[in-house]
Amino acid sequence: MEPILQIRHLQKTYERGREHVRALSGVSFDVAEGEFVSIVGRSGCGKSTLLNIIGGLDVPSSGSVVVRGRNLAAMSRSELAGHRRSTVGMVFQSFNLIPSRTAVENVALPLAFSGVPRKNRPPKAARLLTGMGLKSRLNHVPSEMSGGEAQRVAVARALVNDPVLLLADEPTGNLDSRTAGEILDLLKALNRERGLTVVMVSHDEASARRVSHRLVRLLDGRIQAQVRLRRPA
Amino acid sequence: MKMDEMARMAVDNLRKSRLRTFLTTLGVVIGIGALVSMVSFGTGMQKNVTETFLENDLFTSLQVLPAKADAERIRGQGRMPAGRPLSRPDSIALDAAAVEKIRTMPGVTVAFPEVRFPVKVAIEGREATTNARAMPSVMGGFKPFDKLQAGSFFESDTARSVIISPRLLRNMKFVLIEPDRPRKLTVEDTLKGFRSARPEELIGMPIDIVTSSVDFSQLMRNPVAALSGGSDLPFAERTTRLRIAGVAKQSDGFGQGLFESGVILPMQTAESLPRLGFSSVWDLLSRTGGTESYGTVYVRVKRMEDLAPLKKSLEDMGFGVVSIADQLEDFKKGFLVFDAVLGAVGTIALVVAALGIINTMVMSILERRREIGIMKAVGAGEGDIKGIFFVEAGVIGFAGGVFGLLLGWAVTRVANGIANIYIAREGGAHAELFYISPWLILGALVFSVGVSLAAGLYPAMRAASVNPVEALRHD
Numbered sequence: 001m002e003p004i005l006q007i008r009h010l011q012k013t014y015e016r017g018r019e020h021v022r023a024l025s026g027v028s029f030d031v032a033e034g035e036f037v038s039i040v041g042r043s044g045c046g047k048s049t050l051l052n053i054i055g056g057l058d059v060p061s062s063g064s065v066v067v068r069g070r071n072l073a074a075m076s077r078s079e080l081a082g083h084r085r086s087t088v089g090m091v092f093q094s095f096n097l098i099p100s101r102t103a104v105e106n107v108a109l110p111l112a113f114s115g116v117p118r119k120n121r122p123p124k125a126a127r128l129l130t131g132m133g134l135k136s137r138l139n140h141v142p143s144e145m146s147g148g149e150a151q152r153v154a155v156a157r158a159l160v161n162d163p164v165l166l167l168a169d170e171p172t173g174n175l176d177s178r179t180a181g182e183i184l185d186l187l188k189a190l191n192r193e194r195g196l197t198v199v200m201v202s203h204d205e206a207s208a209r210r211v212s213h214r215l216v217r218l219l220d221g222r223i224q225a226q227v228r229l230r231r232p233a
Numbered sequence: 234m235k236m237d238e239m240a241r242m243a244v245d246n247l248r249k250s251r252l253r254t255f256l257t258t259l260g261v262v263i264g265i266g267a268l269v270s271m272v273s274f275g276t277g278m279q280k281n282v283t284e285t286f287l288e289n290d291l292f293t294s295l296q297v298l299p300a301k302a303d304a305e306r307i308r309g310q311g312r313m314p315a316g317r318p319l320s321r322p323d324s325i326a327l328d329a330a331a332v333e334k335i336r337t338m339p340g341v342t343v344a345f346p347e348v349r350f351p352v353k354v355a356i357e358g359r360e361a362t363t364n365a366r367a368m369p370s371v372m373g374g375f376k377p378f379d380k381l382q383a384g385s386f387f388e389s390d391t392a393r394s395v396i397i398s399p400r401l402l403r404n405m406k407f408v409l410i411e412p413d414r415p416r417k418l419t420v421e422d423t424l425k426g427f428r429s430a431r432p433e434e435l436i437g438m439p440i441d442i443v444t445s446s447v448d449f450s451q452l453m454r455n456p457v458a459a460l461s462g463g464s465d466l467p468f469a470e471r472t473t474r475l476r477i478a479g480v481a482k483q484s485d486g487f488g489q490g491l492f493e494s495g496v497i498l499p500m501q502t503a504e505s506l507p508r509l510g511f512s513s514v515w516d517l518l519s520r521t522g523g524t525e526s527y528g529t530v531y532v533r534v535k536r537m538e539d540l541a542p543l544k545k546s547l548e549d550m551g552f553g554v555v556s557i558a559d560q561l562e563d564f565k566k567g568f569l570v571f572d573a574v575l576g577a578v579g580t581i582a583l584v585v586a587a588l589g590i591i592n593t594m595v596m597s598i599l600e601r602r603r604e605i606g607i608m609k610a611v612g613a614g615e616g617d618i619k620g621i622f623f624v625e626a627g628v629i630g631f632a633g634g635v636f637g638l639l640l641g642w643a644v645t646r647v648a649n650g651i652a653n654i655y656i657a658r659e660g661g662a663h664a665e666l667f668y669i670s671p672w673l674i675l676g677a678l679v680f681s682v683g684v685s686l687a688a689g690l691y692p693a694m695r696a697a698s699v700n701p702v703e704a705l706r707h708d
Contacts, residue, residue: 096606
């Protein structure tokens with residue numbers, strides 16, 4: 001079966017002042033549909049850059065990133081916006097919820113950009129949030145929620161447009177260990193029950209090992225090792 | 234994303250920072266308010282002048298002068314060639330026969346020589362000097378004489394009655410009591426000898442017209458004494474008692490043009506009064522020709538369209554023609570410049586407001602960088618972001634335009650009220666100095682939204698180009 005994500009010879013160079021900083025220097029790997037892959041490594045190894053490129057937030061300097069047969073490197077800016085809107089869903093370490101908006105409004109926001117009629121948005125958002133055990137938090141703003149609750153709202157938002165790929169950038173980095181475990185369990189459940197493909201970036205290899213099918217270990221912008229932990233169902 | 238969607242988001246965003254939105258909008262409000270009050274003053278002046286013209290039927294009347302050169306002299310355009318005799322041999326006499334001829338020309342309804350002479354008038358012993366004018370009774374059917382403040386225009390050319398102007402009455406220390414503007418005399422006024430009167434009261438009251446005429450026989454006998462200006466001038470005074478038939482409408486302060494004079498007498502009655510038979514040196518000079526020639530003949534046509542062909546044929550006959558309608562064009566050009574200057578002042582205020590919009594929005598983008606990053610991360614296109622900010626600027630512009638119009642209107646009301654206190658003190662009628670036309674309302678809104686959108690252009694592009702990776706970096 002054709003992999004859902006194919007990365008070939010991916011390079012990314014930043015210019016920081018006069019210096020050229022190499023974040024990624026020739027990364028190649030595949031992710032199969034339904035797989036849970038964790039990218040691990042020390043901070044500064046380029047793992048977040050890699051995830052941002054897959055998510056269409058950043059663009060590669062060279063190489064290709066093919067999602068579902070479409071190469072991101074060849075996409076226009078508006079096509080990349082479309083990719084972010086409907087193909088991938090992203091979860092961040094710091095949740096990145098809009099502080100002034102309620103849980104329902106935050107989750108419904110991507111629907112506004114994908115042209116879902118106004119009246120259909122809050123019900124869909126509420127359904128997703130209820131499914132994640134946030135029925136009592138629907139009309140709360142982020143500051144009124146715990147970190148775990150906020151991250152679950154962020155996961156709901158990432159899923160609201162039914163993406164084929166869920167990208168999580170250190171999703172447990174701001175959480176205590178018990179709540180972190182709950183979020184990882186949530187991601188694992190989404191992967192197992194819905195067959196959602198998940199690519200997660202983490203510096204906590206132990207936790208990643210617990211939920212992932214495979215680890216991709218990065219070191220200084222290169223793949224140091226790939227570890228197969230278990231087969232996807 | 235659809236337009237209404239962007240509008241909703243924009244309004245949401247504006248609501249979130251109320252104070253800043255209010256202050257930014259206030260800038261636009263003041264700009265538009267200044268623009269509207271300035272321009273409405275210009276259009277108000279123009280409207281008043283045009284209406285005064287219409288009011289007095291100046292578009293259907295013209296004045297005929299003995300020669301073209303005179304007309305040019307009056308308009309202040311042509312120059313008299315040096316050494317040329319003042320009374321040209323080829324000029325046609327503007328005499329009774331000429332008036333008769335003009336009367337039969339196509340389109341002409343009324344033609345009569347302008348006769349104006351200085352008089353002293355007295356009512357109940359209150360005296361004043363003014364210019365008297367003679368008019369045929371048919372003028373009572375035309376503006377501004379068809380509607381008088383009180384009484385009615387004299388019925389015949391031989392009537393022994395006059396029409397009197399409010400201004401002359403004021404000079405005679407009468408304070409007219411108008412039903413819609415009741416006012417009481419102050420003690421000071423009474424001490425100064427003012428007396429209040431309702432216009433109707435004056436109708437039928439006797440009025441003495443004192444005219445002077447030169448006693449030619451005396452002048453011949455002792456020319457030196459006459460010219461040296463002693464106490465025994467060879468002038469003879471004669472008092473004629475007439476009655477007040479009507480009180481003219483209050484002049485609105487923009488001058489009644491042709492009709493500015495204190496008393497109007499019936500044509501024949503005026504002829505019968507002994508008087509100085511000239512109103513200017515020009516009359517005196519043209520008199521030397523033998524037959525009596527008039528200085529000016531007033532002509533009224535039926536319709537506005539009759540004016541131009543009549544003017545042409547009169548000029549072909551060798552007469553000079555002055556029509557105020559021509560001068561309106563010059564007025565209009567002048568007003569255009571006037572409006573432009575006023576508009577420019579208002580525009581400067583609006584430019585400052587536009588800078589305020591740019592400043593506010595750039596600040597807001599810096600503050601909302603993360604939010605913009607989030608929106609981009611969840612799939613907002615650059616067009617969406619641009620649109621939201623653009624619409625925000627548009628909403629500020631529209632709100633600023635609407636409230637600016639209200640402010641401008643309020644300012645004109647206050648200014649008009651204050652100005653009218655002074656106008657009333659000078660005895661003028663209540664005047665509307667400002668005019669906010671439908672076009673000005675529309676223009677102000679379009680301009681306000683347009684300028685605001687232009688101001689929003691740069692911030693919107695800047696917002697759209699926010700790098701999401703940098704905006705979302707969790708530090």
